[in-house]
Amino acid sequence: xxxxxxxxxxxxxxxxxxxxxxxxxxxxxxxxxxxxxxxxxxxxxxxxxxxxxxxxxxxxxxxxxxxxxxxxxxxxxxxxxxxxxxxxxxxxxxxxxxxxxxxxxxxxxxxxxxxxxxxxxxxxxxxxxxxxxxxxxxxxxxxxxxxxxxxxxxxxxxxxxxxxxxxxxxxxxxxxxxxxxxxxxxxxxxxxxxxxxxxxxxxxxxxxxxxxxxxxxxxxxxxxxxxxxxxxxxxxxxxxxxxxxxxxxxxxxxxxxxxxxxxxxxxxxxxxxxxxxxxxxxxxxxxxxxxxxxxxxxxxxxxxxxxxxxxxxxxxxxxxxxxxxxxxxxxxxxxxxxxxxxxxxxxxxxxxxxxxxxxxxxxxxxxxxxxxxxxxxxxxxxxxxxxxxxxxxxxxxxxxxxxxxxxxxxxxxxxxxxxxxxxxxxxxxxxxxxxxxxxxxxxxxxxx
Amino acid sequence: xxxxxxxxxxxxxxxxxxxxxxxxxxxxxxxxxxxxxxxxxxxxxxxxxxxxxxxxxxxxxxxxxxxxxxxxxxxxxxxxxxxxxxxxxxxxxxxxxxxxxxxxxxxxxxxxxxxxxxxxxxxxxxxxxxxxxxxxxxxxxxxxxxxxxxxxxxxxxxxxxxxxxxxxxxxxxxxxxxxxxxxxxxxxxxxxxxxxxxxxxxxxxxxxxxxxxxxxxxxxxxxxxxxxxxxxxxxxxxxxxxxxxxxxxxxxxxxxxxxxxxxxxxxxxxxxxxxxxxxxxxxxxxxxxxxxxxxxxxxxxxxxxxxxxxxxxxxxxxxxxxxxxxxxxxxxxxxxxxxxxxxxxxxxxxxxxxxxxxxxxxxxxxxxxxxxxxxxxxxxxxxxxxxxxxxx
Numbered sequence: 001x002x003x004x005x006x007x008x009x010x011x012x013x014x015x016x017x018x019x020x021x022x023x024x025x026x027x028x029x030x031x032x033x034x035x036x037x038x039x040x041x042x043x044x045x046x047x048x049x050x051x052x053x054x055x056x057x058x059x060x061x062x063x064x065x066x067x068x069x070x071x072x073x074x075x076x077x078x079x080x081x082x083x084x085x086x087x088x089x090x091x092x093x094x095x096x097x098x099x100x101x102x103x104x105x106x107x108x109x110x111x112x113x114x115x116x117x118x119x120x121x122x123x124x125x126x127x128x129x130x131x132x133x134x135x136x137x138x139x140x141x142x143x144x145x146x147x148x149x150x151x152x153x154x155x156x157x158x159x160x161x162x163x164x165x166x167x168x169x170x171x172x173x174x175x176x177x178x179x180x181x182x183x184x185x186x187x188x189x190x191x192x193x194x195x196x197x198x199x200x201x202x203x204x205x206x207x208x209x210x211x212x213x214x215x216x217x218x219x220x221x222x223x224x225x226x227x228x229x230x231x232x233x234x235x236x237x238x239x240x241x242x243x244x245x246x247x248x249x250x251x252x253x254x255x256x257x258x259x260x261x262x263x264x265x266x267x268x269x270x271x272x273x274x275x276x277x278x279x280x281x282x283x284x285x286x287x288x289x290x291x292x293x294x295x296x297x298x299x300x301x302x303x304x305x306x307x308x309x310x311x312x313x314x315x316x317x318x319x320x321x322x323x324x325x326x327x328x329x330x331x332x333x334x335x336x337x338x339x340x341x342x343x344x345x346x347x348x349x350x351x352x353x354x355x356x357x358x359x360x361x362x363x364x365x366x367x368x369x370x371x372x373x374x375x376x377x378x379x380x381x382x383x384x385x386x387x388x389x390x391x392x393x394x395x396x397x398x399x400x401x402x403x404x405x406x407x408x409x410x411x412x413x414x415x416x417x418x419x420x421x422x423x424x425x426x427x428x429x430x431x432x433x434x435x436x437x438x439x440x441x442x443x444x445x446x447x448x
Numbered sequence: 449x450x451x452x453x454x455x456x457x458x459x460x461x462x463x464x465x466x467x468x469x470x471x472x473x474x475x476x477x478x479x480x481x482x483x484x485x486x487x488x489x490x491x492x493x494x495x496x497x498x499x500x501x502x503x504x505x506x507x508x509x510x511x512x513x514x515x516x517x518x519x520x521x522x523x524x525x526x527x528x529x530x531x532x533x534x535x536x537x538x539x540x541x542x543x544x545x546x547x548x549x550x551x552x553x554x555x556x557x558x559x560x561x562x563x564x565x566x567x568x569x570x571x572x573x574x575x576x577x578x579x580x581x582x583x584x585x586x587x588x589x590x591x592x593x594x595x596x597x598x599x600x601x602x603x604x605x606x607x608x609x610x611x612x613x614x615x616x617x618x619x620x621x622x623x624x625x626x627x628x629x630x631x632x633x634x635x636x637x638x639x640x641x642x643x644x645x646x647x648x649x650x651x652x653x654x655x656x657x658x659x660x661x662x663x664x665x666x667x668x669x670x671x672x673x674x675x676x677x678x679x680x681x682x683x684x685x686x687x688x689x690x691x692x693x694x695x696x697x698x699x700x701x702x703x704x705x706x707x708x709x710x711x712x713x714x715x716x717x718x719x720x721x722x723x724x725x726x727x728x729x730x731x732x733x734x735x736x737x738x739x740x741x742x743x744x745x746x747x748x749x750x751x752x753x754x755x756x757x758x759x760x761x762x763x764x765x766x767x768x769x770x771x772x773x774x775x776x777x778x779x780x781x782x783x784x785x786x787x788x789x790x791x792x793x794x795x796x797x798x799x800x801x802x803x804x805x806x807x808x809x810x811x812x813x814x815x816x817x818x819x820x821x822x823x824x825x826x827x828x829x830x831x832x833x834x835x836x837x838x839x840x
Contacts, residue, residue: 013496159496234838306495328496331489336449338485339503346499352508352718353499367489371501372481374576375618378505379778380722391830393778394823409831417493424494428505429618434493 005229007216009387013159013347014362016270023277029285032075033092038320044090052079057104057259060093072127074261074283076102103258111254119184126259131246135239137445138416146187147240154194157221158305162266162324168202171248176205178251193226224419228388233414245323269327270364271299287315300367302326307421331368349426374429385422399440474568478575506577508720512711520701521545527647533655552587555596559603567612576617585625588701591645602628622816623775646697663759664805670747677750691758702764712767721771725787729766732791748799765808775816779826790815
């Protein structure tokens with residue numbers, strides 16, 4: 001057994017609408033979509049046009065910067081629509097699904113004996129490569145490097161997060177194979193970071209990885225926090241991360257020779273009538289999950305969690321890397337003197353809201369920011385929720401000042417947006433920390 | 449609520465762009481957002497946000513100031529009646545102080561908010577809440593007899609030169625309220641110090657033996673003429689307890705250690721004020737005081753170190769002034785260093801500067817100037833740690 005790391009700084013945000021521990025099947029949605037916007041800095045180059053027939057595993061578009069990186073269709077069917085936004089940027093490539101999914105098959109037999117390049121080539125062609133995220137910057141992994149290490153966070157500590165023991169149940173063998181493949185991709189270590197007190201039975205078959213136990217409040221489950229506590233990223237280092245559900249995809253692919261992207265997702269939040277786990281597929285329209293399953297209309301549907309997820313419509317699509325859909329009420333109501341006399345409890349780190357902080361267990365949080373953006377006044381807040389040896393407020397200010405050298409010195413290579421999402425949540429001045437950091441990462445990426 | 453909201457919605461178009469009163473847009477916006485938290489929703493980034501905001505933060509500081517302010521008002525009446533030998537009830541004392549203090553508060557808020565709103569309108573940004581606190585602190589640290597026009601000028605100086613030229617709330621280097629006090633102290637020293645300004649007697653005659661001198665003033669003269677420390681040097685000559693209760697002459701709200709500590713407990717319990725800065729300032733004052741005790745020599749040296757905490761404006765400065773998050777050090781370690789030196793320098797100024805008996809104002813302003821430097825070195829240590837990791 002490896003090390004044990006106790007995360008002390010951070011906060012758990014307990015929201016209403018935790019999913020039941022049951023997995024339901026729903027009728028398959030009619031359409032699926034892959035969204036280039038789910039990947040930072042990706043400029044897609046289409047490989048299909050509207051009306052083309054595709055199989056599950058056929059390429060829909062490639063990365064213009066590296067045309068070896070394929071983005072494939074999760075289902076078989078017909079390319080229904082290419083949705084474009086401002087300046088004709090591609091927002092969604094929609095596929096109308098066949099009744100029965102037929103898969104493109106790949107020759108993955110004898111994968112254990114294959115070379116690193118052969119494994120890479122198979123993953124690239126099957127559209128599994130984009131699951132690997134590279135730090136610094138949180139971009140799709142560079143196909144030409146061997147990372148210093150690959151880190152996998154074995155649990156999710158975000159608000160209303162899916163319990164991976166439920167979503168990955170039955171994937172034990174796939175996880176084992178997936179981790180074996182990861183080991184082939186690096187000369188360094190593959191880290192599996194698990195929760196110290198929660199079951200990690202689904203990883204029981206995984207071997208040959210470095211295991212570290214983590215405990216403590218969110219963001220203990222964020223891989224960036226874990227890396228900082230195990231083996232921090234220094235200037236010049238390249239580290240890859242991947243989520244366990246995606247490791248299972250890779251394992252399943254090499255075991256079966258088809259890219260079967262079926263997964264269990266959590267549907268949670270106070271506005272969901274039956275919060276539970278549902279079996280669906282990557283890129284699925286969330287409509288079939290939400291129909292007759294919402295308590296009211298004025299809601300925000302989020303693919304991912306409430307801190308980092310993306311806002312989608314009720315007819316929107318599950319984001320590429322997400323295994324969670326959160327539905328919370330919109331907060332577009334005026335609140336008379338709400339800053340002084342809050343009319344309902346709201347999650348908070350501040351003891352100045354004693355009722356919410358000390359007496360309320362779970363919250364029906366809405367999207368009202370509870371105040372307007374202001375200049376920085378309060379100090380010492382971000383430090384309470386960022387368990388990394390990074391000075392968060394100074395880093396954010398360095399980004400605002402566009403001081404590249406200072407950003408580098410203060411450790412911008414070690415963080416991506418999600419790591420500082422809690423800082424944004426607790427900010428008294430309501431600074432858009434994730435957006436600012438994103439600009440900083442972009443600046444640094446452009447420079448390097 | 450619905451009624452009021454409808455009224456606001458009815459007025460809103462006049463103040464919006466193109467409306468007849470659009471030059472008051474920022475002012476209207478400030479009042480509207482005071483009455484109603486806007487119906488905005490989060491866009492991008494975190495979808496939910498903490499219930500705390502700057503309005504609440506600033507207002508809680510104002511609440512923390514109230515015990516000291518109310519006590520100060522009562523004490524002004526109490527000092528007046530005690531000096532003139534008249535009997536007075538609690539209410540009479542309070543009323544006397546209220547009438548003297550209220551004009552100061554009105555002038556300070558009036559001048560400061562007008563300038564803030566004008567700047568906000570001119571620069572096209574919302575009115576920041578910072579002045580809610582500064583506007584109350586300014587009259588609280590003044591001698592009550594200071595002419596109103598001076599308060600107005602000092603407030604204008606503090607807001608314009610102390611804050612807006614740096615870029616407004618959040619960007620200022622110096623504590624605005626102390627900037628105002630410093631401005632008057634340098635420019636109008638006779639009105640800001642001595643024995644007469646703390647308890648204006650008007651045309652009333654004082655009782656025999658009354659001086660109006662503060663404890664600090666007494667000790668300074670005792671040190672100058674070489675007489676040693678004794679408890680009779682406390683204002684009124686009644687010993688340390690009166691300094692703790694605050695029934696002594698002084699600036700409007702600085703005298704009562706108990707009232708200030710109530711505010712401190714409130715600030716720490718709500719997490720609004722930095723306990724690190726408060727504690728380290730006290731530790732700094734005690735440490736320097738203790739060292740001087742060892743040296744010994746005159747009244748200042750020999751006074752028990754902890755008396756430094758209860759005389760003059762030490763506590764008020766440590767709890768309400770040094771903790772201003774904008775002008776204080778911003779890093780955790782920096783806060784300890786910053787506070788500690790405020791305590792040290794306060795005592796040093798008191799003991800070594802014959803011209804001016806109190807030191808907390810100068811000490812805080814001085815450390816305000818040094819705070820960015822302290823932070824710089826704390827940040828450098830984080831950077832060095834990171835660079836060292838690369839080499840290892």
